[in-house]
Amino acid sequence: MFAEHVQPTRAEQKRRTTARVTEAAARLFREHGFHGTTVRQIAAEAGVSVGAVMAVGDKESLLSLVYDDAIAARIPPPPAAGSTTSAAGYLARYFDPFLDLFAGNEELARAYFRALTRGRPENAALGGLRTLAENNLTAALVNTGMPEDRARLGAQVMFAGYLGELVLLAAGTTDFRQAAARIRRTAAFVTSHERP
Secondary structure, three states, X not given: OOOOOOOOOHHHHHHHHHHHHHHHHHHHHHHHOOOOOOHHHHHHHHOOOHHHHHHHOOHHHHHHHHHHHHHHOOOOOOOOOOOOOOXXXXXXXXXXXXXXXXXXXXXXXXXHHHHHHXXXXXXXXXXXXXXXXXXXXXXXXHOOOOOHHHHXXXXXXXXXXXXXXXXXXXXXXXXXXXHHXXXXXXXXXXXXXXXX
């Protein structure tokens, strides 16, 4: 029997190239830092041309992709209805994996925060993260008996607080420990504040 060799589709080739470029960028950023890594090095590490790297994105866009993938892999699911995890505890610790990721390499984290604040179109993943985070946080609050509209507002407050902490971290006016403490206080406020 003959084995049929199937050529990958263009979309599949593009996905594979994007994955190779992103993985190479992640390794080089960790080893050499953001400023110490060049697009040429990323191309060589990924085994593709500089043009192929630029088709995925410039260096700042690649850093955003690296962080977006790392953040997406760390998103904790909401506790199930009837879980012993309190809403305040879940909300307070929801962003801990992200803060831990950022604390692991402050130079890269600051470069990522700067990229976020530029509001470039390739930062659209932030919108996806916001939607996912707000949906998870809303579900956690609803599972404890909070009305849906209040839970949604509480989730929005939590995500806005998290983004505010990222801005303060990028500016160097706070540290990760202080950011985590403020996020916990916001979670306590959101879960205990009575509706007017």
